[in-house]
Amino acid sequence: MVRTLARTTVLAMVCLAALSAQAQPRTPARRPPRRAADAGAPTAPPSSGAELISVPVADIDTMLRQMRVWLFNPPPGATGYGLSPRPDARGLWALLPSCRPRQADDPRDPCPIDRVVIEAVGDGGASVTNMDPLGVAPGAESRRVQSFVVPASVGRVRVRIMGLNNAVRYEAVVNADRLVELPAPAGNATLGGFSFTLAQYPAR
Numbered sequence: 499m500v501r502t503l504a505r506t507t508v509l510a511m512v513c514l515a516a517l518s519a520q521a522q523p524r525t526p527a528r529r530p531p532r533r534a535a536d537a538g539a540p541t542a543p544p545s546s547g548a549e550l551i552s553v554p555v556a557d558i559d560t561m562l563r564q565m566r567v568w569l570f571n572p573p574p575g576a577t578g579y580g581l582s583p584r585p586d587a588r589g590l591w592a593l594l595p596s597c598r599p600r601q602a603d604d605p606r607d608p609c610p611i612d613r614v615v616i617e618a619v620g621d622g623g624a625s626v627t628n629m630d631p632l633g634v635a636p637g638a639e640s641r642r643v644q645s646f647v648v649p650a651s652v653g654r655v656r657v658r659i660m661g662l663n664n665a666v667r668y669e670a671v672v673n674a675d676r677l678v679e680l681p682a683p684a685g686n687a688t689l690g691g692f693s694f695t696l697a698q699y700p701a702r
Contacts, residue, residue, distance in 0.1 A: 558657055566699075568593040570683040572683070580629035595641065596640055596642065613631055619654040626646055643694075648674055648677065
């Protein structure tokens with residue numbers, strides 16, 4: 499009987515201990531201390547886009563020639579094709595292929611180059627003047643010339659070659675002060691214009 503009483507006493511003590519342990523509030527797990535970067539330290543701002551890198555004028559000139567677009571520094575004082583000489587700006591000419599009606603037996607693009615677009619990059623003030631292409635001779639299928647005026651305050655320009663329906667066929671950025679490296683056109687000045695030696699500048 500003594501043994502039974504002892505066992506009963508021990509069992510009761512074990513049950514009380516278990517109930518007491520369950521009744522104790524649980525201590526929440528400790529989180530590791532926040533690092534300085536998590537506690538409000540400054541972080542790098544998100545990237546605003548790819549950096550524009552200027553390419554050499556020779557690279558642009560080579561690519562344009564492959565597309566049958568010829569970019570020139572006009573002769574001093576030239577006024578042809580809408581160009582208006584200014585002492586504080588640089589003039590440019592672009593000689594373009596012709597645009598012609600589509601022919602059923604000719605798989606070539608009837609208008610491979612619609613126009614050239616030159617615009618200032620990152621200056622927020624001065625802008626480049628882009629004139630519409632003009633034919634070098636009468637007729638719808640004539641070669642065309644486009645003129646541009648780049649103010650001296652413009653640091654860099656973006657050159658775009660456009661196809662029909664505003665399709666961008668080529669795009670690059672160049673330092674405006676390096677445009678002086680472009681060649682002069684072959685030909686002769688005329689009254690209020692310029693006669694290009696077109697044999698030196700193939701179009702197809």
